Every structure is written in C-alpha cells, then in structure tokens.
Amino acid sequence: MFIDVPKVPLPGPRTLPWIGPKLAVLRFLLDPVAAMFELRERYGELVALSRDDPSFVCVFGSELNRAVLSKPNLYHHLFESPVRIPAGNPGEAFATNIIAQNGEHHRWLRRMLMGAFTKQRLRGYAEHMVALTRARVASWTCPGKLQTREQMTTLAREIAMSCLFGLSMAEAGNINRDMVELMDLVLSPAAAMFPVRLPGTPYDRYLTLGEQVDAELRALIERRRREPPGDDVFSVLIAARDEAGEPLTDIQLVGQATTLIISSYETTAMSLTWACLMLATDPEIQRELGDEVSAAIGDAPVTLDDLERMPLLGWVVDETLRLFAPTPNLFFRRSTADSTLAGYELPVGSTLIVSPLITHRDPETFPEPRRFLPRRWDGLELGPYDYIPYGVGIRRCLGAGFAAQAMRLVLATMMQRVRLCVPAPLEINYRPKGVVTGAEGSVELELRTPAQGVAPAAAITGTIDRLVELGA
Numbered sequence: 307m308f309i310d311v312p313k314v315p316l317p318g319p320r321t322l323p324w325i326g327p328k329l330a331v332l333r334f335l336l337d338p339v340a341a342m343f344e345l346r347e348r349y350g351e352l353v354a355l356s357r358d359d360p361s362f363v364c365v366f367g368s369e370l371n372r373a374v375l376s377k378p379n380l381y382h383h384l385f386e387s388p389v390r391i392p393a394g395n396p397g398e399a400f401a402t403n404i405i406a407q408n409g410e411h412h413r414w415l416r417r418m419l420m421g422a423f424t425k426q427r428l429r430g431y432a433e434h435m436v437a438l439t440r441a442r443v444a445s446w447t448c449p450g451k452l453q454t455r456e457q458m459t460t461l462a463r464e465i466a467m468s469c470l471f472g473l474s475m476a477e478a479g480n481i482n483r484d485m486v487e488l489m490d491l492v493l494s495p496a497a498a499m500f501p502v503r504l505p506g507t508p509y510d511r512y513l514t515l516g517e518q519v520d521a522e523l524r525a526l527i528e529r530r531r532r533e534p535p536g537d538d539v540f541s542v543l544i545a546a547r548d549e550a551g552e553p554l555t556d557i558q559l560v561g562q563a564t565t566l567i568i569s570s571y572e573t574t575a576m577s578l579t580w581a582c583l584m585l586a587t588d589p590e591i592q593r594e595l596g597d598e599v600s601a602a603i604g605d606a607p608v609t610l611d612d613l614e615r616m617p618l619l620g621w622v623v624d625e626t627l628r629l630f631a632p633t634p635n636l637f638f639r640r641s642t643a644d645s646t647l648a649g650y651e652l653p654v655g656s657t658l659i660v661s662p663l664i665t666h667r668d669p670e671t672f673p674e675p676r677r678f679l680p681r682r683w684d685g686l687e688l689g690p691y692d693y694i695p696y697g698v699g700i701r702r703c704l705g706a707g708f709a710a711q712a713m714r715l716v717l718a719t720m721m722q723r724v725r726l727c728v729p730a731p732l733e734i735n736y737r738p739k740g741v742v743t744g745a746e747g748s749v750e751l752e753l754r755t756p757a758q759g760v761a762p763a764a765a766i767t768g769t770i771d772r773l774v775e776l777g778a
C-alpha cells in the first residue's frame with residue numbers, strides 16, 4: 307500500500323518524518339470518520355493525511371468526486387490484500403477479485419458479473435429475501451427485545467447464502483462459517499504484520515481458512531456444473547460466457563465468490579441496523595411508514611411491484627445511507643500519471659481518498675445535513691456526484707440494486723409485524739471495521755406489536771452524535 311512519492315506543497319497536519327506519515331495512515335484507518343470530519347473542518351476540500359505528502363490525500367465534495375471518479379484510467383482502484391499470500395497458496399485466487407482489477411480486464415469482469423444482477427434476476431432474488439425475512443421476524447418474541455445488529459447480520463447472511471449461492475444456512479454450514487471468520491482476518495493487523503506461518507498465529511489461521519474456503523467453493527462449483535442451471539448469483543457466474551464464448555476460470559470464480567460475500571452482507575446488515583435505530587428514534591416517521599406499508603400491502607408478502615407504492619420506505623433507506631454510508635470512504639484510488647486537483651499538482655502514484663461521509667453532509671444539497679429527515683427526498687434533485695453511498699460510474703457497486711431492494715423488502719416486512727422503540731437511555735457508538743463502519747454492540751431495541759404503537763424514544767448518547775443529530 308505504501309510507495310515512495312515525491313513531496314509537493316499540500317495542506318495537512320504536520321507529522322514527524324519517517325514514522326509520521328505511516329502513523330497518520332494508521333490513525334485514519336482506525337477511525338476514518340473522526341479523521342475525515344477533522345481534516346475537512348481544519349483544511350478544506352483537499353488535504354494530505356500528512357502535510358506535503360501526496361501518498362494519501364483526501365478530496366472532499368461533489369466537484370472533486372467528479373474530478374477523480376470520472377477518470378478511472380487516470381485514478382486506478384487500489385485494492386491490495388494487506389496480508390501477504392505465499393506463491394502457490396489457494397488464497398491467491400482472492401487477487402482475481404473484481405475490486406482489485408482496473409482497465410479493460412475490470413470492464414470484462416464487470417460484464418461477466420452483471421448478468422447476475424439484471425432486473426429479471428433481481429425479481430427472482432426478491433422472493434427469497436421476503437420468505438427469509440418473514441421466517442426471521444416470526445422467530446422474534448413480540449413484545450420483547452431485539453438484538454438488532456445480531457438479527458440483521460443473521461438475516462443478511464441468510465439472504466446472501468440463499469441469493470448468492472443458492473444455499474440454506476444448514477447447507478451453507480462450513481462455507482458460511484469459514485468465510486465469516488476469513489473476512490474478519492482479511493484486514494487483521496496481526497495477520498498482516500506477522501506473516502510467519504506458525505501454528506496458532508492469526509496468519510496461519512488466515513491461510514488455513516483460505517485453503518478451506520477454496521476447497522469448499524471448488525466443490526460447490528463442481529456440484530453446480532453437474533446440476534441443472536440454478537438461479538443464484540454464483541450459478542449465473544459459473545454459466546456466464548464472454549463475447550468469445552469463454553467462461554470464468556475456477557480461480558476467478560473463487561475470487562469473485564469471496565468478494566461478493568465481503569462486499570454484500572456486512573454493508574447491508576449495518577445499514578438495516580441503522581435504519582431500525584433511526585425509525586425507533588423517530589416515532590412519527592415510523593408511524594407513517596407503518597401506515598404506508600399497511601395501506602399498500604396489508605399482510606400479504608411484499609413484492610417488488612409493491613415497492614413503487616411505498617415512497618416513504620425508499621426515502622427511509624436513502625436517508626439512512628446518506629447519514630450512515632457503510633463505507634465512509636470509497637476504495638482508495640492511485641494516480642497513474644501526474645495530475646492537478648483543486649489547483650494542487652499531484653505526482654504519479656498519489657493515493658486519493660473520496661468520501662461519501664463528507665459529500666453527504668453538504669448543507670447546500672442537504673439542508674440541516676445532520677438530521678434524519680426522510681421526507682427531504684420527496685422531489686429532491688441531485689447531481690450524479692452528490693450522493694454516492696454505492697460510488698458512481700464504472701466502479702459503482704454492482705450489488706446496489708440487490709442491496710436497495712433487500713433493505714426495502716426487509717423493512718416493509720418488519721413493519722407488517724412489529725414496531726421498534728428505545729424505551730430506556732441507550733449508548734450507541736459507531737465502529738470502523740475494515741472498510742465498513744457500522745454500529746458497535748447489539749443495538750438493543752424494544753419490539754412492540756403494531757397495535758401497541760410506537761413510544762417516544764429515550765435519550766441516545768455515544769459517538770453516534772458525530773453522525774446524526776437526534777431529538778431535534
């Protein structure tokens with residue numbers, strides 16, 4: 307991740323030579339939310355993590371988003387596994403993942419994957435999403451407590467296993483368990499900093515899990531090839547052919563499978579957790595949403611067509627992703643040539659950090675930016691670079707439609723059965739983990755029946771107040 311680039315005049319905090327710049331990057335990675343708020347406040351729209359050092363530079367706001375994201379050949383996606391993989395280890399398949407590709411190969415891979423996310427495919431996934439949510443909601447005791455983060459994570463995993471791999475949780479068994487553990491180690495500093503394969507070390511565990519996941523996915527590929535064509539994402543990828551009739555190789559399939567899991571379920575689970583919390587803190591909006599869902603679908607299983615008749619539902623999701631963009635910064639970009647941004651000359655090899663977190667708090671585009679106001683979306687007109695929870699352009703999230711429909715279907719199904727409340731003071735802190743920032747702890751809410759209605763929310767404290775102003 308670190309390469310040598312010549313110093314140039316750039317605003318930013320002073321750091322010590324040598325260790326300073328690395329420490330600045332480490333601090334950024336540990337809490338990108340706090341770092342970006344502070345840097346934006348003190349230095350403006352372009353700021354180096356370490357003064358005059360173009361190794362890591364934040365660019366803030368729609369104009370600079372456009373300047374960087376509209377030029378994917380000049381600003382390459384930077385994704386390197388922080389953990390070293392020995393040559394010949396099955397973990398090398400991870401390097402074939404779409405996030406790590408650029409240029410023509412990235413476009414080719416994207417075309418291969420896009421077939422799994424067409425409108426028609428999304429329609430098929432919707433049925434699984436609703437059935438799994440109905441079953442999960444039915445397992446809750448109401449009135450009772452909801453460990454929101456755990457429940458949303460389990461549900462998002464069930465949806466991922468079913469729609470991405472065509473597996474129930476019982477069938478997914480080892481794949482699910484190993485992938486979840488592997489994901490936790492992908493960005494583990496311990497595995498990255500001590501890459502010596504000794505029994506019991508995180509690095510050894512990482513490589514062992516990589517080998518297991520590789521074997522499990524290859525067995526699944528074999529099985530799928532013997533069966534009639536399935537309609538899950540992985541089956542569509544196995545059957546995909548390019549213009550020349552070529553399929554993805556097994557290594558490429560394994561690489562994409564791990565990426566799909568990594569990009570899909572934690573982002574969705576965290577967004578759902580925040581959405582539930584926001585509804586619980588805003589009884590008025592929750593009441594209106596409950597009424598909207600009840601008028602549109604009653605008790606019937608919600609379908610994709612129903613979503614069009616529930617605008618508030620869509621705005622609740624949009625507003626949640628505005629305030630709590632699961633990736634506060636997009637994947638880093640590295641310049642492939644000298645370039646100029648906001649009047650500053652940046653040498654080839656500069657690394658740029660683009661931020662949905664800061665973009666979404668521009669008061670010109672979003673008045674009262676720190677408040678949760680779903681109705682602001684009614685008739686709101688946005689430029690393409692003003693709202694970027696999924697990124698924008700040729701690197702835009704491939705699963706954006708999948709995620710947006712999953713979140714709306716889940717919330718609508720929940721509103722058919724339960725109401726969410728904060729009956730007693732609650733401390734909520736955000737927690738950066740890898741590239742995703744979510745909530746820490748369980749986010750315990752009270753479940754009530756729709757007939758019981760929603761109660762006013764008790765006070766919420768914690769670092770969440772950096773992300774949203776509650777109770778205004």
Ligand code: HEM
Nearest residue numbers: 405569570573574577636637695696697701703704705709
């Ligand atoms: C709330 C949920 C989600 C959010 C906020 C989200 C956000 C993002 C972001 C910000 C990027 C990178 C954009 C960039 O760096 O320019 C991305 C890429 C990607 N996401 Fe998502 N994502 C979500 C869910 C999903 C799901 C459910 C899937 C798959 C089913 C998925 C698959 C992907 C893939 C394959 C890429 C790489 C695209 C490329 O490099 O061309 N994501 N996502």
